[in-house]
Amino acid sequence: MRAARQIGCDEATRLISAGLDRELSGPARANLRLHYLACSACRRFEQQMLMLRRALRGMDAGDVDASAPPNPPEEPPR
Numbered sequence: 001m002r003a004a005r006q007i008g009c010d011e012a013t014r015l016i017s018a019g020l021d022r023e024l025s026g027p028a029r030a031n032l033r034l035h036y037l038a039c040s041a042c043r044r045f046e047q048q049m050l051m052l053r054r055a056l057r058g059m060d061a062g063d064v065d066a067s068a069p070p071n072p073p074e075e076p077p078r
């Protein structure tokens, strides 16, 4: 069993970007969570990336992640 380890901001941002394309492994996610406890900048960075991705996904309906809710409620169809 591997424990979470301290990572730097460069590795954290790399994990965040990787996590946008695919699921992170358990240890990688644990490292990221641990980093968030100490670093609010990377926490904010992840929020922005998630928001950006959701905005992009709204435009491109062909690529839907199965783990995400099918329809974000904040944008009603016209």
Ligand SMILES: [Zn+2]
Pocket: 008, 009, 012, 035, 039, 041, 042
């Ligand atoms: Zn950081």
